Amino acid sequence: MLKFIKGFGYAFSGIGYAFKTQLNFKFHIAALLVTAIAGWYFALSINEWLWIIAAAAIVLITELLNTAIEVLVDLVSPNFNPKAKIIKDAAAGGVLIAAIGAAIIGLIIFIPKIF
Numbered sequence: 001m002l003k004f005i006k007g008f009g010y011a012f013s014g015i016g017y018a019f020k021t022q023l024n025f026k027f028h029i030a031a032l033l034v035t036a037i038a039g040w041y042f043a044l045s046i047n048e049w050l051w052i053i054a055a056a057a058i059v060l061i062t063e064l065l066n067t068a069i070e071v072l073v074d075l076v077s078p079n080f081n082p083k084a085k086i087i088k089d090a091a092a093g094g095v096l097i098a099a100i101g102a103a104i105i106g107l108i109i110f111i112p113k114i115f
């Protein structure tokens with residue numbers, strides 16, 4: 001049981017590291033808060049909330065994996081290496097795709113409610 005609780009501590013420590021060091025992570029958390037307030041204001045349906053939650057989770061997961069990959073690359077390849085570049089760029093690309101998908105989902109849900 002103690003090991004289980006400790007596991008949560010390590011996970012939150014990783015999330016805290018990403019929040020402190022990654023500007024993008026802070027931006028995504030801010031965007032999530034604004035979306036949650038807008039969702040409450042427009043009284044979204046359960047289905048709409050599910051889409052928002054899934055999109056937000058995917059963005060935050062990709063952001064955390066990107067942070068882990070960046071740190072790992074810096075650890076194993078602190079000097080310039082073309083393969084390190086490909087690894088970091090591909091991981092960043094994953095975050096970009098997730099963020100674009102989340103933005104499109106947000107627009108599809110909120111635009112009809114705003115206009």
Ligand SMILES: Nc1ncnc2c1ncn2[C@@H]1O[C@H](COP(=O)(O)OP(=O)(O)OP(=O)(O)O)[C@@H](O)[C@H]1O
Pocket residue numbers: 021022023070073077078079080081082084085088089092
């Ligand atoms: N060791 C390396 N070898 C080759 N290219 C690298 C290396 N480290 C970084 N790069 C290139 O620089 C880009 C930015 O890397 P960096 O680690 O600064 O990421 P970042 O997205 O700016 O993250 P951070 O938030 O940590 O500053 C990478 O996407 C990659 O193209």
